Amino acid sequence: MQAMIRFGLGRRGTEPLPTDASAWLRTQLLDPDPALAEPVSSTLAGLDAHRLDREMKPMDGQISHVQALWKADSAIATRLLAETDRPFRERLGWFWANHFTVSLKRGEIRPLALPYVQEAIRPHVTGKFADMLRAVMRHPAMLWYLDNQESAGPDSPAGIRAHRGLNENLARESLELHTIGATAGYTQADVTEYAKVLTGWSVDMGSASPGFAFLPERHQPGPKTIMGMSFPEGQAGGEAVLTWLGNHPATFHRIAEKLARHFLADQPAPADVKRIADVLHQTHGDLRAATLAMLEIPAAWQSLTKLRAPGDYVVAAVRALDLPEAQRPDMLGLMNHFGQPFMSAPLPNGWPDTAADWADGEMLLRRADWAMGLAGKHPAIDPMLLAQASLGDLLGDGTRHAIQRAATRQDAVALALAAPEFQRR
Amino acid sequence: MAHGANLLTRRATLLGLAAAATMGGTTLALADAPGERRFVVVILRGALDGMSAVVPYGDPDLMGLRGGLVPKRPGQEGGLLDLGGFFGLHPAMPNLHAMYAAGDLLPIHAVSNGTGTRSHFVAQDRLELGSLKDGGITSGWLNRAAGLLGRPAQDGQRPGSETALAVGSSLPLLLRGPAPVGTWMPPGGGKIDPSFYVELAALHASDPTTGPAIAVALRERGFSAEALAGMAPLPNQGAFSSLCAAGGRLLAAPTGPRLAALEVGGWDTHAHQANRLPPVLKTLDDGLAGLKDGLGEQWKQTVVLVVTEFGRTVRVNGTQGTDHGTASVAFVLGGRVAGGRVGGTWPGLKQAHLFENRDLTPTADLRGVAKGLLAQQFGLDSAALNAVFPDSATIAPMRGLLRA
Numbered sequence A: 001m002q003a004m005i006r007f008g009l010g011r012r013g014t015e016p017l018p019t020d021a022s023a024w025l026r027t028q029l030l031d032p033d034p035a036l037a038e039p040v041s042s043t044l045a046g047l048d049a050h051r052l053d054r055e056m057k058p059m060d061g062q063i064s065h066v067q068a069l070w071k072a073d074s075a076i077a078t079r080l081l082a083e084t085d086r087p088f089r090e091r092l093g094w095f096w097a098n099h100f101t102v103s104l105k106r107g108e109i110r111p112l113a114l115p116y117v118q119e120a121i122r123p124h125v126t127g128k129f130a131d132m133l134r135a136v137m138r139h140p141a142m143l144w145y146l147d148n149q150e151s152a153g154p155d156s157p158a159g160i161r162a163h164r165g166l167n168e169n170l171a172r173e174s175l176e177l178h179t180i181g182a183t184a185g186y187t188q189a190d191v192t193e194y195a196k197v198l199t200g201w202s203v204d205m206g207s208a209s210p211g212f213a214f215l216p217e218r219h220q221p222g223p224k225t226i227m228g229m230s231f232p233e234g235q236a237g238g239e240a241v242l243t244w245l246g247n248h249p250a251t252f253h254r255i256a257e258k259l260a261r262h263f264l265a266d267q268p269a270p271a272d273v274k275r276i277a278d279v280l281h282q283t284h285g286d287l288r289a290a291t292l293a294m295l296e297i298p299a300a301w302q303s304l305t306k307l308r309a310p311g312d313y314v315v316a317a318v319r320a321l322d323l324p325e326a327q328r329p330d331m332l333g334l335m336n337h338f339g340q341p342f343m344s345a346p347l348p349n350g351w352p353d354t355a356a357d358w359a360d361g362e363m364l365l366r367r368a369d370w371a372m373g374l375a376g377k378h379p380a381i382d383p384m385l386l387a388q389a390s391l392g393d394l395l396g397d398g399t400r401h402a403i404q405r406a407a408t409r410q411d412a413v414a415l416a417l418a419a420p421e422f423q424r425r
Numbered sequence B: 001m002a003h004g005a006n007l008l009t010r011r012a013t014l015l016g017l018a019a020a021a022t023m024g025g026t027t028l029a030l031a032d033a034p035g036e037r038r039f040v041v042v043i044l045r046g047a048l049d050g051m052s053a054v055v056p057y058g059d060p061d062l063m064g065l066r067g068g069l070v071p072k073r074p075g076q077e078g079g080l081l082d083l084g085g086f087f088g089l090h091p092a093m094p095n096l097h098a099m100y101a102a103g104d105l106l107p108i109h110a111v112s113n114g115t116g117t118r119s120h121f122v123a124q125d126r127l128e129l130g131s132l133k134d135g136g137i138t139s140g141w142l143n144r145a146a147g148l149l150g151r152p153a154q155d156g157q158r159p160g161s162e163t164a165l166a167v168g169s170s171l172p173l174l175l176r177g178p179a180p181v182g183t184w185m186p187p188g189g190g191k192i193d194p195s196f197y198v199e200l201a202a203l204h205a206s207d208p209t210t211g212p213a214i215a216v217a218l219r220e221r222g223f224s225a226e227a228l229a230g231m232a233p234l235p236n237q238g239a240f241s242s243l244c245a246a247g248g249r250l251l252a253a254p255t256g257p258r259l260a261a262l263e264v265g266g267w268d269t270h271a272h273q274a275n276r277l278p279p280v281l282k283t284l285d286d287g288l289a290g291l292k293d294g295l296g297e298q299w300k301q302t303v304v305l306v307v308t309e310f311g312r313t314v315r316v317n318g319t320q321g322t323d324h325g326t327a328s329v330a331f332v333l334g335g336r337v338a339g340g341r342v343g344g345t346w347p348g349l350k351q352a353h354l355f356e357n358r359d360l361t362p363t364a365d366l367r368g369v370a371k372g373l374l375a376q377q378f379g380l381d382s383a384a385l386n387a388v389f390p391d392s393a394t395i396a397p398m399r400g401l402l403r404a
Helices: A003-005 A022-029 A043-055 A063-083 A087-099 A107-124 A129-138 A139-147 A157-162 A169-179 A188-197 A236-248 A249-263 A272-282 A287-295 A311-320 A330-337 A361-377 A384-392 A397-405 A411-420 B005-015 B018-023 B062-069 B093-100 B120-129 B141-149 B194-204 B210-220 B241-250 B273-301 B368-379 B384-390
Strands: A203-206 A211-214 A224-226 A229-231 B038-044 B107-112 B164-167 B181-184 B259-264 B300-308 B327-332
Touching: A003 A022, A003 A384, A022 A087, A022 A188, A022 A287, A022 B141, A043 A063, A043 A139, A043 A211, A063 A107, A063 A311, A087 A107, A087 A249, A107 A129, A107 A139, A129 A139, A129 A169, A129 A236, A129 A249, A139 A203, A139 A211, A139 A224, A157 B181, A169 A188, A169 A236, A169 A287, A188 A236, A224 B141, A229 A236, A236 B018, A249 A272, A272 A287, A272 A311, A311 A330, A311 A384, A330 A361, A361 A411, A361 B194, A361 B210, A361 B273, A384 A397, A384 A411, A397 A411, A397 B259, A411 B120, A411 B194, B018 B141, B038 B120, B038 B241, B038 B368, B062 B273, B093 B107, B093 B273, B093 B327, B107 B368, B120 B141, B141 B164, B141 B259, B141 B368, B164 B241, B181 B241, B194 B210, B241 B259, B241 B273, B259 B273, B273 B300, B300 B368
Parallel strands: B038 B259, B038 B300, B164 B181, B164 B259
Antiparallel strands: A203 A211, A224 A229, B107 B327, B300 B327
């Protein structure tokens, strides 16, 4: 049960509990991600939808191509969260998608957001970190989100002709957020050099099949030096930087810490972080090996201390209730209402990951308010069965008594979903 | 009075009354049931301590058993409101006392729904199903009554034009079933009972992360620390009153519903009852007064039945409250009610008379009260009453509840 909550998405109804939790988790890392077989739109389809809406504004009352695509893709995403029997795999996918955040706060991202997760994130969750980094940096969603598609070398043909210049956004966040981190010792000059390396990494919207393109006419000529390392001119220079950053010890330490913070504890023990980082180092950034190593850490099997973020909570509650799809609450609406709108982090650093970030009382009360409303609409729910099925041994005496003593069944169902134990993962 | 299936068939045909078919071969007499009569059920969820609402101050054993919960005697400042020399109404209920004085209020003491369970959920289910047989019937008894009294849907139907109406944020089991039922909720949605948040805060109190966060947020919503500890009134208690007034107005419309249900919580007073119960009693008192006001002239044709799932222990528990018990009090009120007296049979509080040496012993079954009211208000005959309360053949309708 604890593995289902800490590493999964919460138990779905009364689905069977794994007899060997460790084996259950390992299998999910060894098997392919079933989500990859889902008919999520391709990046190409997302770019097409964006282009079609631009060419012809949808008429009043008509759903745009982007809206139609988002509706279909987000329905798949929420259904997977609610129903998947590979919840660890799913959690990892969203963990890495948050690490490499793209946000709907930038409207043009919408048609690309879920294709991005599908094509740039999911295939690499148990692969090499550097491969995920490369897929992310080539993806139109990231190139748009962090403004690299227009960046041009001042001395490139396009730069000279049109007086265009650098946009450092992607280069800076790639260093600071995605890889080595702000404490790694790089300077503004390094950021500028990296931005020059990335000039030309863009999105070609003109061709029949739009997508990533390296545009030589925007590329800053000449070799570049980042933190004392020299990189050649051309697309190969960028590829080399990503290989270097994707295998950098500082990167491994940061992602090890982030994994441990997400799955183990708000303040993971340095020794536990080092253990994961060491595996990354030894395996050249093998995320499957790192994730498996995390499962070997004793803290992975100790009591749950992490607070469920709003998105975690919505998914866990929907799974616990296990209502027919037609009666399922509007998951995206609830995530928004509880303070974590789906794929809409305010900044490129993504959603925060500690209890202090999410222990907002009013937002916690909203969970309880919603639970009361839901319990009123579904009078057939047995509150004790709900609590026992969703929490198992984690159900404490306080909550058990509160459910038993609640003045109405509605109160009791709401207390089961609003209990302290149910806020943990 | 006309009897028999012929009348039902004729009326059902006249009205196109599909719901009647669901009642099988039930016979029903409606000749004495003028369409303007109304019947309202108010459910007090959480178990009202009947001995605190209608206090048997004349019982010699009362003070010894629960002195700390008993208000001052009638005539003293802040004392009980006398109900004829033996019982006194809690001082938080002056509006009900005025109805009593006008002959419109009939408290019935020591009633229970005959279940013997002390589980809120089981007892509430049985109270609303009108049956003790778990897992059999799935419709509420007021819905079955609506099926018998039904009238057809009309063009341009607006909320409240069904036979029965649930007033509040959810449809209680009492009204669920095959007969069409309207629901009405005030603009802005139904309020969640503040007692829920007391439970929530207590459940989180020892959690170092969520506990303080929830306490702070509840303070923002008007719950003081004193209120959460039971030392001061809870906020938002006024919501029920406006709900009742609006419900009364809907019922008063000539084409308004004939049956309605309301519910109000906050009765589960396990701790600090002397502080926690009076505001809830006041809420009920204000609400029933609002219902009467909303009904206007229709009050004369309306009967209101106020029930709870069970009573509470006779003795005070270790936290100045009371625990789940057995018999409690029910209220019958309205312009046709033969009130101005306390009904039922008082079992007394001698130790030997207590149920399982802890609870007030029931001397009447709530189904008998409800059957008596349905019979006298709508002219339902015994076959119809037994269709509404299927396993109640041995429970006679209580007589003399309404003025002839």
